[in-house]
Amino acid sequence: MEELTLTTPALLFSAISLIMLAYTNRFLAYAAVIRNLHDIYLEKKDNSLLRQIKNLKLRLNLTRWMQIFGISSLLFCVVTMFLIYIGLNIVAAWVFGFALILLIISLGLLIKELQISIQALQHHIEDIEEHLEK
Template structure:
């Protein structure tokens, strides 16, 4: 398979959008954590403490999602440099690495979404239990 300088460049729009989405998730989580921390200090509610622990896990996943996404983008640039210099074999290997890093980033994103959905399901079940009483 022959790859050209434009092949790794095709990933840039997708990577940029993914990193933007990950940053938005991070910012929303940071705001939520700050609010919950303030609520916990005033109420000492164990449910809020559990939510904060869940958010800590999600925060670490988002950090890792961003790190692997940035690693993928860096690998794309390195691949482009390798191809520019005429190092086809190195370019192919580095491009493959870039794709692997992107897949890891997306897998972590899926994991974080699943954790988020479970947390929301617990919130909803709590409301449903209160309504059924």
């Protein structure tokens, strides 16, 4: 096994930072949509909105876990760098491996969230197509 250097975990900083920015943007978009649906629901009491809100709640929860695993991955990259700095290279390699696993989990959750998002959009498209056919 090649020796782990300070630059290896540092390379993930920019990637994880960009991923976290994308996750945060998704979170903010969901929050805005949920607030809007909430206001519409209070006006109309339309039960079809409850299904959308339930879907958004699931997606919001997945986004939260994506963020938690992504931030944890970044944290363990920092710990890895500290361990390399103090000369604990074997421990650093294991901690870095754990950071990579956390990042993999975060990205896996992103895939799941994307699948749910696409299904929700497909339902909207089907509703529009049904309305156009009438």
